[in-house]
Amino acid sequence: MKKVIVIGAGPAGMMAAITAAKNNKVILLDGNEKVGKKLFITGKGRCNVTNSKDISEFFDFIPGNPHFLYSALYSYTNEDTISFFESQGIKLKNERGGRVFPASDKSSDIIKGLMKEINKNNIELKLNSLVTNIKFSNNKIEAVEVNNQYYINADHFIIATGGVSYPSTGSRGDGLRFSKSLGHNIIKVKPSLVPIELKNTWIKFLTGLTLKNIEISLFNDSLKKPIYKNQGEMLFTSYGLSGPIILKASRYIENDKNYSLFIDLKPALTHDELDKRVQKDFKKYINKDFKNSLDELLPQKLIPIIISLSNIEENKKVNEITKEERKNLVNLMKGLKVSIKGLRPIEEAIVTSGGVDTLEIDSSTMKSKLIKNLSFAGEVIDVDAFTGGYNVQIALSTGYLAGSNI
Numbered sequence: 001m002k003k004v005i006v007i008g009a010g011p012a013g014m015m016a017a018i019t020a021a022k023n024n025k026v027i028l029l030d031g032n033e034k035v036g037k038k039l040f041i042t043g044k045g046r047c048n049v050t051n052s053k054d055i056s057e058f059f060d061f062i063p064g065n066p067h068f069l070y071s072a073l074y075s076y077t078n079e080d081t082i083s084f085f086e087s088q089g090i091k092l093k094n095e096r097g098g099r100v101f102p103a104s105d106k107s108s109d110i111i112k113g114l115m116k117e118i119n120k121n122n123i124e125l126k127l128n129s130l131v132t133n134i135k136f137s138n139n140k141i142e143a144v145e146v147n148n149q150y151y152i153n154a155d156h157f158i159i160a161t162g163g164v165s166y167p168s169t170g171s172r173g174d175g176l177r178f179s180k181s182l183g184h185n186i187i188k189v190k191p192s193l194v195p196i197e198l199k200n201t202w203i204k205f206l207t208g209l210t211l212k213n214i215e216i217s218l219f220n221d222s223l224k225k226p227i228y229k230n231q232g233e234m235l236f237t238s239y240g241l242s243g244p245i246i247l248k249a250s251r252y253i254e255n256d257k258n259y260s261l262f263i264d265l266k267p268a269l270t271h272d273e274l275d276k277r278v279q280k281d282f283k284k285y286i287n288k289d290f291k292n293s294l295d296e297l298l299p300q301k302l303i304p305i306i307i308s309l310s311n312i313e314e315n316k317k318v319n320e321i322t323k324e325e326r327k328n329l330v331n332l333m334k335g336l337k338v339s340i341k342g343l344r345p346i347e348e349a350i351v352t353s354g355g356v357d358t359l360e361i362d363s364s365t366m367k368s369k370l371i372k373n374l375s376f377a378g379e380v381i382d383v384d385a386f387t388g389g390y391n392v393q394i395a396l397s398t399g400y401l402a403g404s405n406i
Contacts, residue, residue: 001023001024001025002024002025002154002155002156002406003024003025003027003153003154003155003156004017004020004024004025004026004027004154004155004156004157004158004406005026005027005029005144005152005154005156005157005158006020006026006027006028006029006157006158006160006403007029007030007131007144007157007158007159007160007161007175007178008029008030008159008160008161008162008175008378008380009028009029009030009032009035009036009125009127010035010036010037010038010039010160010162010378010379010395011036011039011114011378011392011395011396011399012160012162012377012378012379012380012395012396012398012399012402013028013030013158013160013161013377013378013399014028014035014036014114014115014117014118014399015076015114015377015395015396015399015400015403016158016160016375016377016399016400016402016403017118017121017123017158017403018114018117018118018121018123018403019399019400019402019403019404020156020158020402020403020404020406021121021122021123021403022121023406024156024406025124026121026123026124027123027124027126027152027154028118028123028124028125028126029126029129029130029131029144029146029152030125030126030127030129031128031129031130031131031174032127032128032169033127033128034127035111035114035115035118035125035127036107036110036111036114037169038162038169038171039107039110039111039392040107040108040111040169041107041169042107042350042392043099043101043107045106045107046101046102046105046106046107047101047102047106047107047109047110047392048099048100048101048387048388048389048392049081049085049092049100049101049102049110049389049392049393050078050081050082050100050389050390050392050393050396051078051097051098051099051100051388051389051390051393052078052082052094052098052099052100053078053098055073055074055077055078055079058073058078058385058390058393059073061385061386061388061390062383062384062385062386062390062394063192063251063353063384063385063386064192064353064382064383064384064385065358065382065383067363068358068361068363068381068383069363069383069394069397069398070363071363071364071401072363072366072394072397072398072400072401073393073394073397075397075400075401075404076396076397076400076401077397078100078389078393080400081100081393081396082100084113085102085110085113088112088113088116088117090102090103090109090110090112090113091103091104097388098388098389099388099389100389126146128147129146129147130146130147130174131144131145131146131174131178132145132146132147132148133145133148134157134178134181134182135151136182136371139370139371139372140371140372140373141154141157141182141371141373141374144157155373155406156373156374156375156406157373157374157375158366158374158375158376158377158402158403159175159178159179159356159374159375159376159377159380160175160376160377160378160380160395160399160402161173161174161175161176161178161378161380162175162378162379162380163189163349163351163352163354163355163379163380164176164189164346164347164352165191165194165346165347165348165349165350165351165352167347171352171379173189175356175380176189176355176356176380179356179376179380182368182370182371182374183370183371184356184357184360184368184370184371185356185357185359185360186354186355186356186357187354187355187356187357187382188354189346189352189353189354189355190255190346190352190353190354191250191343191344191345191346191348191349191352191353192250192251192349192350192351192352192353192384193247193248193250193251193349193350193351193384193386193387194247194250194343194344194345194346194348194349194350195237195239195240195241195242195246195247195250195343195344195348196240196241196242196246196249196250196253196261196340196342196343196344197239197240197340197341197342197343197344198239198240198241198338198339198340198341199338199339199340199341200338200339202305202308203236203237203238203239203240203241203338204238205301205304205305206236206301206302206305207236207237207238208235208236208237208301209235209236209299209301209302210233210234210235210236210243211233211234211235211236211263211265211299211302212232212233213231213232213233213267213268214231214232214233214234214263214264214265214267215229215230215231215263215264215267216228216229216230216231216234216245216246216249216261216262216263216264217229217261217262217264217335218249218252218253218259218260218261219259219260219261219262220257220258220259221257221258221259221260222257222258226262227252228248228249228251228252230245230248230249231245231267232244232245233245234246234263239344240338240340240341240344241261241338244387247350247386247387248386248387249261250343251353251384251386253340253342253343255342255343258340259339259340260337260338260339260340261337261338261340262335262336262337262338263335263336263337263338264333264334264335264336265298265302265333265334265336266333266334271330271331271334274330274333274334275326275327275330277297278297278326278329278330279326281293281294281296281297282318282319282321282326285318286318286319287317287318287319288317288318289314289315289316289317289318290307290312290313290314290315290316290317290318290321291303291304291307291314291315293318294306294307297333298333306329306332306333306336309332309336310325310328310329310332311325311328312325312328312329350387350391351379351384351385351391352379352384353382353384354382355379355380355381355382355383356376356380356381356382357382358381358382358383361376361381364401364405365401365402365405366381366398366401366402366405367402367405375402375405375406376398376402377395377398377399377401377402377403378394378395378398378399379391379394379395381398383398
């Protein structure tokens with residue numbers, strides 16, 4: 001029986017500790033006053049714990065090193081996650097896109113399920129215990145320093161400290177610093193799944209407006225084809241855009257390049273179909289001013305912006321609008337162009353991409369290839385996925401693999 005120290009009590013660290021405790025003495029350390037602080041706020045506090053899609057489909061939703069996760073996701077699948085929580089008496093439910101949530105809509109239930117197992121397996125949980133240093137020699141860790149005060153020795157160590165997004169939850173990048181000091185290469189950390197800032201000044205007039213069933217196309221200004229395209233929901237903010245499809249698009253944006261985003265407000269209609277629809281509305285409002293003819297086509301908040309960008313005088317009578325002006329209006333609704341200023345700060349990212357280089361980690365055990373008695377789990381590794389329960393599943397799967405291979 002070995003003595004194992006797990007650093008970080010998020011989903012990856014908790015699962016690593018639970019799994020390792022089957023055959024070892026485990027100490028779980030976390031600098032926070034409670035476990036699972038970031039898990040508590042995921043899915044807007046409801047905790048999207050996994051996805052019910054077939055596990056083979058997960059890899060399509062993991063842009064960051066999917067192949068590295070093959071062993072982890074097949075060793076501990078979404079079905080294992082669902083069974084784990086249901087065996088704790090936590091009812092789960094399926095929502096749109098296969099997203100799995102606790103039936104109570106409370107992330108605290110997921111944390112309770114993990115805590116129940118931590119207590120059952122006699123894991124020594126030490127909260128308010130921030131690892132401040134690591135003592136190592138001859139490619140082996142000897143001990144960790146806690147709160148700059150004392151050292152704890154162990155035979156094996158698992159780093160599960162997360163990325164650097166949401167630093168208020170404890171994701172401060174400590175594990176990345178330790179890993180670097182141990183000789184590991186760190187792939188530059190950048191925000192993944194983060195809102196986008198826009199250059200357009202009119203954006204502030206749309207703050208709070210949510211558009212559903214629209215399509216976005218993201219273009220690198222130096223390329224002709226879109227680098228990302230998706231349909232779904234989007235939200236206007238005071239600085240730009242957010243919402244599920246925007247967060248996914250952010251994964252493809254690098255801060256030193258120029259990008260434009262085109263919003264198709266009516267993706268279900270072709271240009272010709274939308275033109276016919278506009279003609280129908282214009283016929284209905286033939287003697288009205290242009291500004292009063294768009295109520296059935298667009299949300300109220302968006303109408304003044306579309307009018308302004310269409311270059312059609314707002315008080316112009318509908319029966320005076322030319323065919324060319326009407327066609328321009330249709331083109332505008334099929335491709336509302338916005339210019340991207342950049343991404344919001346990394347602190348606001350749901351997930352960070354980058355982390356400990358996967359080439360230096362054994363993907364079948366999560367063990368370091370450089371340090372004899374070290375493993376990694378969760379977001380500290382250079383892996384990341386889209387929203388939909390995939391990131392929490394990755395945390396649990398890598399945690400399971402790390403804890404199973406001491």
